[in-house]
Amino acid sequence: MAEALVFSIEEFSTFDGPGIRTTVFLKGCPLRCEWCHNPEGQSYENEVIKTQYGCTNCGECLKSAEKTDSGYVYSEKSILACPNRLLRPAGRLYIPQALVDELSKNINLLNKSGGGVTFSGGEPLSHPEFLIDTLKLLDNKTNRAIQTSGFCSNEIFKAVLENVDYVLFDIKLVDDKQHIKYTGVSNRSILQNLETLVKSGKDFVIRTPLIPTVTDTVQNLSEIALLLDGFNIREIDLLPYNKVAGGKYAAVGREFKPSFDETKPPHPHTEIFERYDIKVNIL
Amino acid sequence: MTERVKNLLAILKSGEYKKTRTESCADISDIVKEYSDGEKDSLSLKIMLESESLNAFRGDRIGFNRKQIYHPKYTYTNGKAANASGPNNITPDYAFALNNGFDSIKETVIKKITNCEEEKRPFYNGVLTAIDGVLEYADRCREDAKAKGIDDLYKALCHIPHKKAETYYEACVFMKFLIYTMRCNRNHHVTLGRFDQYMKPFFDNDVKRGVTHDELLEITEEFFISLNFDTDIYVGVQQGDNGQSMVLGGYDLDGNDMFNELSEICMKASMELKIIDPKINLRVSQKTPIERLEFATEMTKLGLGFPQYCNDDIVVPGLIGLGYRPEDAVNYTVAACWEFIIPGKAYDIVNIASFNFPAAVETAVNNGLLTSDTYEDFFEKVKSAIIDRCNGIIEYCNSKKFQYSPYFSLFVGSCLEKGLDIADAGADYNNFGVHGAGISTAADSLAAIKKVIFDEKSVSKEELLEALKSDFEGYGELRNRLLSCPKMGNNDGYVDNIACDLMEVFSSYLNGKPNSRDGIFRAGTGSAMEYILSARRVGATADGRKNGQPYGSSFSPSPNSQLDGPLSVIQSFTKFDLKKIINGGPLTMEVHDTVFRNSDGIKKTAQLVKAFIDLGGHQLQLNSINRDVLLDAEAHPENHKNLIVRVWGWSGYFIELDEPYRKHIISRTEHKY
Known part of the structure; x- marks a missing residue:
């Protein structure tokens, strides 16, 4: 049976689709966006992560950790050794039924509010079998959404799309070279999947993270506006970059080193979208 | 303006x-x-x-x-x-x-x-x-x-x-x-x-x-x-x-x-x-239009901590159950903080004493854990400790004398008619209210004891007692295990049912006991400042809390526990029939102010309030998180494990962020108002 690592289940997520939602973050992502704020969601492997804050430097966790060039790699034993319980496995392994059981405890409240469940990541589409099985189990139980980079084969995208009610779809950079530079992958499949999404008639929203000097340029936002206009999409959510994005890197023993200047305030350039009669929501 | x-x-x-x-x-x-x-x-x-x-x-x-x-x-x-x-x-x-x-x-x-x-x-x-x-x-x-x-x-x-x-x-x-x-x-x-x-x-x-x-x-x-x-x-x-x-x-x-x-x-x-x-x-009440809750949420958004919600569906029948006349019960208001009181008629001393749940559990642990063969045995000892403490409170309250105040009495019930000062019980109601502090710490402690001592048998009673006595010094691994046991606020029946048992013993014993003023005692869920003061007098507890550390304020999850989120919290805290413990004391929850960035956030927060009301919650204090809390979290991270901050298009636990990022979030709050 398909199984997947879940690195967080967030209740009362208010920005991940209609109504009150629970968002499930699936672990593992084919992209490596420079501004990624969920480093523990990137790897498909389970690592032990440590909250730095509250650490008394007692050293108990280090006794069973492995020292590497980039820092310490903690073991299962380290988790139990911490007297303040600051370490935990980044992900928890679920089979679809177990995840649905856990989500069920809130499902009445979610439904009453017109909300539901959103699958995010990492990249939820990189766990197609698990995702589709889980979505099918939730069919007719609650509203099902995915929050995705759109990066996967068109076959998988179509198969998932059949089982969701709402899609939050990222468009980061239209220029493919830039896309490869900042996310590590080409956007060709993403743009193809966008077309599939538009044609499907499903409810969706386009989201663009505003990364200073990377995605918030006049050129990129103009290209996005043109792209949306071509599909007759009249609304976009812009998510301004926030300097706390790198906050969780130390927890996974890594350093956050963006090549862009994160101290610059991101520019939404709403006038570009207004020109195309596209409504902008800044989140 | x-x-x-x-x-x-x-x-x-x-x-x-x-x-x-x-x-x-x-x-x-x-x-x-x-x-x-x-x-x-x-x-x-x-x-x-x-x-x-x-x-x-x-x-x-x-x-x-x-x-x-x-x-x-x-x-x-x-x-x-x-x-x-x-x-x-x-x-x-x-x-x-x-x-x-x-x-x-x-x-x-x-x-x-x-x-x-x-x-x-x-x-x-x-x-x-x-x-x-x-x-x-x-x-x-x-x-x-x-x-x-x-x-x-x-x-x-x-x-x-x-x-x-x-x-x-x-x-x-x-x-x-x-x-x-x-x-x-x-x-x-x-x-x-x-x-x-x-x-x-x-x-x-x-x-x-x-x-x-x-x-x-x-x-x-x-x-x-x-x-x-x-x-x-x-x-x-x-x-x-x-x-x-x-x-x-x-x-x-x-x-x-x-x-x-x-x-x-x-x-x-x-x-x-x-x-x-x-x-x-x-x-x-359940009948309150959602638009009004949205309007009220606009107020929450300002970060002042208003409004506090009181649910008529629970409070009114609760007060009638304590003997208040229906026409008075529907006229209830709050005394100062959150204790329910009848305006103009009652001289209830609504905060005359505070019951300390974890202290009762501590007594049972010290005097009865070693001799208990099953969890049920042990809970009987907890029950006795609760009743003993209630009796102590009753005796103490009933020995109290009250100050005269003719001018104030003029505005209370039939004092003027009867020629009796409020000190001489001239009011129409003269009841005593007793807070119930630290319910989640007590329930979490019992859940941990039930789990590791009686269910799993993975820890010996002697070892646990020794660990508590030494404030977990040298017992880091055990503390880690206790911290991972079920915690109230995650909608987990294992611990929530224990909390219900504790509230049932406390409230059913105390409610209706006669006081010295022809009135009765009434049990509540508040803590006032006792979540800090009473907590100082209680040593390390089996939930992993260290000696003297605070409890959750009033009716709230312990600051020790990692929580799944607000939906689970409101379900955990509405399992008990709150009509039976109605002296007052709100569930206190914080939401980060960025939730309110758009009108959608207002609507969703109002729906959260609505859900709490529909589930049978009695009182809710919903706060937009503020700078003071963040600063306290910065100084005492161990007390703020539940503090969630909305960061960008995502949320994280405040204490899981690195220092520069925490500082940044705090700095964001500087110009908020």
Whole structure:
């Protein structure tokens, strides 16, 4: 049976689709966006992560950790050794039924509010079998959404799309070279999947993270506006970059080193979208 | 906001007005020594007022601000010095004064004195002295107002407080006069109660006379600002702890919605002013329209911690269950913080003692864990410890003596009719309320004991006792394991059912036990400051909490526990039938203010409130997270594991972020208001 690592289940997520939602973050992502704020969601492997804050430097966790060039790699034993319980496995392994059981405890409240469940990541589409099985189990139980980079084969995208009610779809950079530079992958499949999404008639929203000097340029936002206009999409959510994005890197023993200047305030350039009669929501 | 209101707000914020105060304090021991305690207080009130004059600031049409910081000095018959803390924490019957005026009340008192039994005379004399004192003062203020050219106030004082109020403005001035004189009478935590109900007739009169909505809003704002002028000299645990709570809305016996135009104006005023008083409470029920909850959420968004929600569906039947008459129960309000009380009728001492749940568990652990073979055995010992502590509380409370306060008694139930001071149980209700602090810490501790000792048998009783005794020094791995046990707030029946068991034992034993004043005891879910103070007296607990660390405030998850989120929290905390533990005490939850960035966030937060009401929650304090909490989290991360911050398009646990990012989030809050 398909199984997947879940690195967080967030209740009362208010920005991940209609109504009150629970968002499930699936672990593992084919992209490596420079501004990624969920480093523990990137790897498909389970690592032990440590909250730095509250650490008394007692050293108990280090006794069973492995020292590497980039820092310490903690073991299962380290988790139990911490007297303040600051370490935990980044992900928890679920089979679809177990995840649905856990989500069920809130499902009445979610439904009453017109909300539901959103699958995010990492990249939820990189766990197609698990995702589709889980979505099918939730069919007719609650509203099902995915929050995705759109990066996967068109076959998988179509198969998932059949089982969701709402899609939050990222468009980061239209220029493919830039896309490869900042996310590590080409956007060709993403743009193809966008077309599939538009044609499907499903409810969706386009989201663009505003990364200073990377995605918030006049050129990129103009290209996005043109792209949306071509599909007759009249609304976009812009998510301004926030300097706390790198906050969780130390927890996974890594350093956050963006090549862009994160101290610059991101520019939404709403006038570009207004020109195309596209409504902008800044989140 | 009008220029007049802006000006008053500027005066309040500048604090300049405090320079007009005097620190001198009269010693009146010789003057009052022949009198009864109640009469002493009334004489003290009269003498204090003789040295006060109209203290109205530039543009202030309400007035009645203190000049003297301290009350006169004297001692009671038991030799104790009178201090600033007289009878408090109730909602007086303001309508009685507003609708009658003191002249007619005085007439009644004089008739009573003429015809009463000898032993009731000191009480009536005390009342009369107070009325004479406040009227003489009001007359002087009237002339002061005329001399200072405060025409509106002068005109109002030509009617009130001698005669009943006619206009909304007069009623507001009368209200401030009452609160001010009660404060001079040493009464504190004098709560405002159902302002939108007892003020409504005056408000309606004005509407009929053609007074505009804007004018009525302006008067309300002037009154609200006025309530803030003297709060720094009011008695309280912390500044702001002054009991000036206002309750809006509610349903009557027939289920009619009592939220009205004035309720809405009060909320608007509070939202425009963004000052701490009055503290807004909103009575709600399953019938409350979602639009009103959305409007209220706009208020939550401001980060002041208003409104606090009280659920009529639970509170009213709960109070009826305790013996309150239905027509009184539907009229409930909150005493100071959140304890439910009947305005104008009750002299319930709603916070007379605090029950310490974790202390009861600690007793059972120390004296009974080793000899318990099963969890059920052990829980019997917890039960005995709870009952023992309740008995101790009952004995302590029933030995307490109460202060006389003739002037205050005038506004409570049938004291005037019966000739009995509130100290002599002249009120219609004379019950004792007992807080229940640390429920989640206690339930979490029992859940951990049940799990590791009895279910898994993975830890020996001796080892656990040793670990607790040594405050987990050298028991890091065990503490880690205890911290990972089920915690209340995650909608996990394993621990939530234990919490229900604890509340059942506590409330079913205490509720209805007779007190020394022909009243009863009532159990609650509040903690007041005891989540810190009582917690200091309890050593390490089996949930992983270290010696002396605080509990969750009132009815909230332990700061120790990692939580799944607010939906789980509201389900955990509504499993018990809260009608049975209805002294008051809110579930307290924080949401990060970025949730409110768009109107969608407002709607969703309102739905969360609605869900809490529908689930049968009794009281909810929803906070937009603020800077103070973040700073405390920075200094004491171990106490803030549940603190979620909305960062960008995502959320994280505050303490899981690295230092520069935490600092950044704190810096974001600097310019929030």
